[in-house]
Amino acid sequence: xxxxxxxxxxxxxxxxFVLLPHSSLTTAQAIDVADWSALKQQAxxxxxxxxxxxxxxxxxxxxxxxxxxxxxxxxxxxQHVKVADTxxxxxxxxxxxxxxxxxxxxxxxxxxxxxxxxxxxxxxxxFGPWAEEQPNFSLVNADRFPEMREDxxxxxxxxxxxxxxxxxxxxxxxxxxxEPPQTIAAILDWSTSNPGEFxxxxxxxxxGSTFLKQAVLEISNNDPALFAPVTDDEFQRVTTxxxxxxxxxxxxxxxxxxxxxxxxxxxxxxxxxxxISLALAFNPxxxxxxxxxxxxxxxxxxxxxxxxxxxxxxxxxxxxNAQHKAAAMITANFLLSIEAQARASDPNHMGSTxxxxxxxLDASARQQFDSVSTDLAAAxxxxxxxxxxxxxxxxxxxxxxxWIQRYSAR
Amino acid sequence: xxxxxxxxxxxxxxxxxxxxxFIASLPAFGYFPPLGSSDFSVExxxxxxxxxxxxxxVLISLISGVLxxxxxxxxxxxYLASATGSKLDLWIRRLVSPLLSFPxxxxxxxxxxxxxxxxxxxxxxxxxxxxWERPPDILIVNDTWGLSLLFGxxxxxxxxxxxxxxxxxxxxxxxxxxxxxxxxxxxxxxAWLKVIAPSLYPLVRLPVIAVIxxxxxxxxxxxxxxPTLPPTLSVRVLSWFNDPDLNLRFLAAAGSLLQLVVSLxxxxxxxxxxxxxxxxxxxxxxxxxxxxxxxxxxxxGRGAMPTVLMVIAGSLLALLTNAFAGPWRFPSAAPSSWTxxxxxxxxxxxxxxxxxxxxxxxxxxxxxxxxxxxxxESERQSGKGKSTVMWLLYLPLLIxxxxxxxxxxxxxxxxxxxxxxxxxxxxxxxxxxxYVFLSFSEAYRQLDPRWTQVASTLGASQLKSFWQIRxxxxxxxxxxxxxxxxxxxxxxxxxxxxLGAGRITTITTEAVALTSGASxxxxxxxxxxxxxLPIVGFxxxxxxxxxxxxxxxxxxxxx
Numbered sequence: 001x002x003x004x005x006x007x008x009x010x011x012x013x014x015x016x017f018v019l020l021p022h023s024s025l026t027t028a029q030a031i032d033v034a035d036w037s038a039l040k041q042q043a044x045x046x047x048x049x050x051x052x053x054x055x056x057x058x059x060x061x062x063x064x065x066x067x068x069x070x071x072x073x074x075x076x077x078x079q080h081v082k083v084a085d086t087x088x089x090x091x092x093x094x095x096x097x098x099x100x101x102x103x104x105x106x107x108x109x110x111x112x113x114x115x116x117x118x119x120x121x122x123x124x125x126x127f128g129p130w131a132e133e134q135p136n137f138s139l140v141n142a143d144r145f146p147e148m149r150e151d152x153x154x155x156x157x158x159x160x161x162x163x164x165x166x167x168x169x170x171x172x173x174x175x176x177x178x179e180p181p182q183t184i185a186a187i188l189d190w191s192t193s194n195p196g197e198f199x200x201x202x203x204x205x206x207x208g209s210t211f212l213k214q215a216v217l218e219i220s221n222n223d224p225a226l227f228a229p230v231t232d233d234e235f236q237r238v239t240t241x242x243x244x245x246x247x248x249x250x251x252x253x254x255x256x257x258x259x260x261x262x263x264x265x266x267x268x269x270x271x272x273x274x275x276i277s278l279a280l281a282f283n284p285x286x287x288x289x290x291x292x293x294x295x296x297x298x299x300x301x302x303x304x305x306x307x308x309x310x311x312x313x314x315x316x317x318x319x320x321n322a323q324h325k326a327a328a329m330i331t332a333n334f335l336l337s338i339e340a341q342a343r344a345s346d347p348n349h350m351g352s353t354x355x356x357x358x359x360x361l362d363a364s365a366r367q368q369f370d371s372v373s374t375d376l377a378a379a380x381x382x383x384x385x386x387x388x389x390x391x392x393x394x395x396x397x398x399x400x401x402x403w404i405q406r407y408s409a410r
Numbered sequence: 411x412x413x414x415x416x417x418x419x420x421x422x423x424x425x426x427x428x429x430x431x432f433i434a435s436l437p438a439f440g441y442f443p444p445l446g447s448s449d450f451s452v453e454x455x456x457x458x459x460x461x462x463x464x465x466x467x468v469l470i471s472l473i474s475g476v477l478x479x480x481x482x483x484x485x486x487x488x489y490l491a492s493a494t495g496s497k498l499d500l501w502i503r504r505l506v507s508p509l510l511s512f513p514x515x516x517x518x519x520x521x522x523x524x525x526x527x528x529x530x531x532x533x534x535x536x537x538x539x540x541x542w543e544r545p546p547d548i549l550i551v552n553d554t555w556g557l558s559l560l561f562g563x564x565x566x567x568x569x570x571x572x573x574x575x576x577x578x579x580x581x582x583x584x585x586x587x588x589x590x591x592x593x594x595x596x597x598x599x600x601a602w603l604k605v606i607a608p609s610l611y612p613l614v615r616l617p618v619i620a621v622i623x624x625x626x627x628x629x630x631x632x633x634x635x636x637p638t639l640p641p642t643l644s645v646r647v648l649s650w651f652n653d654p655d656l657n658l659r660f661l662a663a664a665g666s667l668l669q670l671v672v673s674l675x676x677x678x679x680x681x682x683x684x685x686x687x688x689x690x691x692x693x694x695x696x697x698x699x700x701x702x703x704x705x706x707x708x709x710x711g712r713g714a715m716p717t718v719l720m721v722i723a724g725s726l727l728a729l730l731t732n733a734f735a736g737p738w739r740f741p742s743a744a745p746s747s748w749t750x751x752x753x754x755x756x757x758x759x760x761x762x763x764x765x766x767x768x769x770x771x772x773x774x775x776x777x778x779x780x781x782x783x784x785x786x787e788s789e790r791q792s793g794k795g796k797s798t799v800m801w802l803l804y805l806p807l808l809i810x811x812x813x814x815x816x817x818x819x820x821x822x823x824x825x826x827x828x829x830x831x832x833x834x835x836x837x838x839x840x841x842x843x844x845y846v847f848l849s850f851s852e853a854y855r856q857l858d859p860r861w862t863q864v865a866s867t868l869g870a871s872q873l874k875s876f877w878q879i880r881x882x883x884x885x886x887x888x889x890x891x892x893x894x895x896x897x898x899x900x901x902x903x904x905x906x907x908x909l910g911a912g913r914i915t916t917i918t919t920e921a922v923a924l925t926s927g928a929s930x931x932x933x934x935x936x937x938x939x940x941x942x943l944p945i946v947g948f949x950x951x952x953x954x955x956x957x958x959x960x961x962x963x964x965x966x967x968x969x
Contacts, residue, residue, distance in 0.1 A: 057932055087652055119654050409463020
């Protein structure tokens with residue numbers, strides 16, 4: 001009981017009991033998103049509730065480091081609220097608005113993209129614009145990389161700040177599968193002659209939905225309708241071939257398609273157990289990281305389909321009713337710094353792909369990103385440059401709903 | 411003077427649950443002003459019945475709701491009939507409380523790895539027997555009809571029903587009854603089934619109904635072991651509730667009411683079964699058979715309990731090996747190396763959730779104990795005996811969590827309450843109270859009243875004799891009740907997650923969050939931490955009285 005650091009659980013409990021009911025008193029400060037030094041002042045002593053997916057221990061411990069650093073440098077108390085699905089967070093914000101809670105929101109910052117961002121933006125539930133005012137925003141070179149201002153074709157309009165890049169990759173166990181299929185069509189051919197060696201997570205698990213999008217993009221040859229809001233007619237027209245494909249594919253999957261894994265992690269476990277030979281991931285480094293921990297055999301290799309795979313950027317956004325907007329912005333700006341991004345891209349820490357434009361950095365700063373290794377298990381940078389655009393966000397729930405309708409009750 | 415206690419106890423339990431159920435049911439009929447809908451309609455029900463695979467989801471919930479208690483209770487009764495007084499029985503009686511504390515989710519996760527085609531069992535037989543190089547492609551875990559879910563539930567509920575039966579048995583004086591029956595020529599197992607079972611069943615009926623409700627509405631076990639195409643009704647309701655499309659909340663509300671109906675139908679089916687079995691029993695008793703079926707009942711009874719124990723031990727072993735395993739490829743029966751890396755990686759993340767877990771479980775259980783003790787003391791002082799409204803205590807066990815918790819959440823959202831620790835502790839109190847009451851009330855009521863009379867004769871006040879006579883005499887049952895209450899609190903997922911808005915993390919919520927992304931090794935580490943906490947509680951319940959009464963041998967004997 002001798003030392004009570006502000007982050008100690010006892011203090012936190014005390015804060016929860018005593019301060020929360022009164023904290024509305026401190027929220028009425030005016031926010032000037034351009035005055036960064038005033039923001040720093042305001043942010044002192046604030047707590048940032050950061051709702052971010054909490055299923056990946058590497059990300060969780062990276063955020064622990066971020067919390068410690070923010071505490072030391074900015075006197076900000078970052079609390080990672082671990083959510084299983086960003087949809088829950090969106091649902092919470094909407095519920096708060098419906099209940100008339102416009103100033104005391106329980107979420108200060110969230111990790112978001114795609115249909116969740118689209119829903120929040122459309123319902124005007126986000127604070128901003130603020131993202132392009134951040135001192136570190138220039139590091140992403142948004143003029144060269146338009147995806148930093150575009151989230152699944154929807155303009156971000158400064159409502160969210162880039163955080164990490166992701167890309168769909170496939171990985172295979174070279175002990176059982178030497179030459180993996182290079183296209184969506186080839187996956188069906190291979191799986192037909194090798195039944196039970198492939199499966200994908202059950203939509204609406206996001207990796208499963210991404211597989212559906214990859215398949216529909218490839219089968220429809222990047223039909224332009226996919227990049228506009230979905231309509232019933234277009235959906236019918238574009239997806240007919242997708243259902244034919246899946247009808248043929250499912251009987252050849254693991255357990256003859258009568259079971260689908262719940263998540264990317266369950267899929268990875270199936271690979272580690274030797275149940276399947278081909279799997280997919282949304283973090284290009286996932287296989288490499290799992291080989292290092294021994295979860296996957298060292299015969300696993302990562303690759304990108306011949307015609308490219310879906311890649312996207314995920315962002316940080318601030319709800320309109322957040323209580324601690326200043327501290328949330330300081331946090332986002334720190335997460336975008338060279339120091340934080342370099343650590344995040346280090347496979348020994350978080351192992352994600354940075355949003356910073358590395359070529360624009362000077363030599364010494366660039367060096368900090370050298371830890372991204374050229375491991376055998378990783379996909380090459382040349383492969384990763386074959387990127388497909390995400391379809392318009394309205395396609396995601398439409399595809400998920402149709403999938404559930406067709407396959408969830410066979 | 412103490413009447414406020416029993417009144418507040420009942421109010422504390424009944425009000426939020428009944429109000430929660432009521433509020434949760436409003437959106438099902440289209441009434442939900444926060445979403446701008448204040449007209450009653452049956453739209454949500456129409457949508458609900460259009461959901462693909464709904465019949466299957468409902469059927470699976472019903473099947474596990476009826477078969478779980480049926481099979482578990484049969485096994486427990488056959489075991490008691492065949493093994494009472496044996497060496498095996500002494501062993502199992504010691505194990506039953508710690509077994510009960512094995513949290514559902516951890517047990518399910520261990521079991522899933524035990525029985526999966528690439529799991530521990532398959533790995534052990536592959537090296538010698540089958541010669542499999544790769545796991546066979548068979549659907550075991552998450553099977554379409556929920557058989558592995560049923561299996562997991564039975565393995566968990568058998569210890570619970572056994573504990574409840576063992577607690578109720580002494581008041582039936584089984585030894586004398588059996589002796590009478592044996593004298594009349596009945597073989598021992600048949601004698602137990604004929605003279606004890608009919609009197610024991612009414613005493614464990616309430617726990618059995620709690621099992622029906624739990625098995626038909628479980629979320630955490632169904633997520634791990636249950637079918638996925640489609641999932642059980644409870645799992646689907648939860649996913650609708652968490653959907654960013656808030657219009658699905660109407661569907662979720664209708665779904666949760668349907669869940670309540672399904673659980674009630676399962677209970678109704680059980681009540682019909684009860685009548686049928688009662689009728690059969692009467693014929694069987696009247697027929698006067700003394701031998702028929704003895705050996706069959708004996709074999710099943712003696713075999714069932716060790717089998718259940720072995721499955722639980724196997725799940726535990728699966729968790730332990732994974733928590734210390736280095737790389738472990740199929741079909742090796744053991745990991746290629748052992749490591750403490752998984753523990754080292756989790757150490758820094760454990761402290762805050764561990765602190766919360768202990769704080770929440772200790773405070774909710776102590777509150778529960780104070781309320782229960784005050785209620786029982788007032789019941790004793792007033793001399794009126796058991797109050798009829800006491801059945802309300804069991805409401806949290808009889809109404810599926812998923813139904814009334816959503817109502818409570820809507821209420822807090824509407825009232826603009828922030829998620830905080832006291833709300834979570836209160837939520838836990840709802841679930842802890844009935845168990846503390848179940849485990850403590852019999853001991854309290856059965857304590858010989860003459861002790862207090864002697865104390866009064868010697869001039870002690872009611873208060874003094876309560877503190878200096880009753881409480882010390884009841885030290886062991888108090889500690890057991892605390893251990894059970896804490897075990898229940900530690901295993902609670904949904905109330906912590908929903909009432910704490912994800913901000914208040916416990917070992918259980920962290921473990922469940924990790925299942926969506928972490929390695930099996932790491933999940934096993936958290937599961938082991940989760941299940942060892944209640945074991946610490948049971949150990950303390952066992953050893954503290956022995957320590958305090960180390961110079962009072964009479965105190966230990968009276969237990």
